[in-house]
Amino acid sequence: MEQADPARAAAVARELRVTLGQLLRRLRAQSEGGDLTKSQSSVLGRLERDGPTTATALARAEGVRQQSMATIVAALLEAGLVAGSADPNDGRKTILDLTDEAREQFRTGRLAKEDWLTTAITASLSPAELEQLAGSIDLLRRLAGS
Numbered sequence: 001m002e003q004a005d006p007a008r009a010a011a012v013a014r015e016l017r018v019t020l021g022q023l024l025r026r027l028r029a030q031s032e033g034g035d036l037t038k039s040q041s042s043v044l045g046r047l048e049r050d051g052p053t054t055a056t057a058l059a060r061a062e063g064v065r066q067q068s069m070a071t072i073v074a075a076l077l078e079a080g081l082v083a084g085s086a087d088p089n090d091g092r093k094t095i096l097d098l099t100d101e102a103r104e105q106f107r108t109g110r111l112a113k114e115d116w117l118t119t120a121i122t123a124s125l126s127p128a129e130l131e132q133l134a135g136s137i138d139l140l141r142r143l144a145g146s
Contacts, residue, residue, distance in 0.1 A: 030116040031109030036079075039064070039072050044081060044098065048106055052097035054087070081105070 036044070043058055050061075059069035073096060076082035081102040087093035098106075121130060 027113045027117065031112040037072075037075075039068075040076055043069075043072055043076065044102055044106075047082065047096065047098050048103075052095045054093050055096060056093075058096065 039062070042062060046058065046061060047053070053061075055069050055073050056066060058073070059066045062069065064072075073082060073084075077084065081099055082096050083099050084094040084096050087095050121133070125133060
């Protein structure tokens with residue numbers, strides 16, 4: 001495969017970073033997570049993606065101290081977004097998982113984001129531009145996986 005021009009790649013990278021940042025902010029605004037901090041939202045997202053786990057494993061994965069994770073988890077437990085249960089293999093450990101309420105918030109948040117994006121695409125892009133955008137998804141997916 002032919003190598004891309006480094007100067008052009010750097011210019012595209014800058015524009016892509018800025019544009020994706022703007023798009024992500026717009027998407028987040030469509031389903032605000034209430035009063036959740038970024039850390040709390042990140043933990044909820046990790047539990048949704050990776051499944052039930054311990055606070056220790058969450059702290060390691062999020063790159064925070066166990067004491068900091070304990071504070072985050074306590075707030076999520078109090079908000080009813082996370083529930084804990086005894087680890088069947090080691091009763092001293094607690095396995096944390098999303099509650100049904102948290103799962104519903106993720107579902108409705110996703111729907112709100114997709115609805116907004118669908119409306120924006122329909123209102124802003126021509127059929128040809130829609131196809132251009134669709135073609136770029138595979139390229140973005142490859143970049144995300146590299």
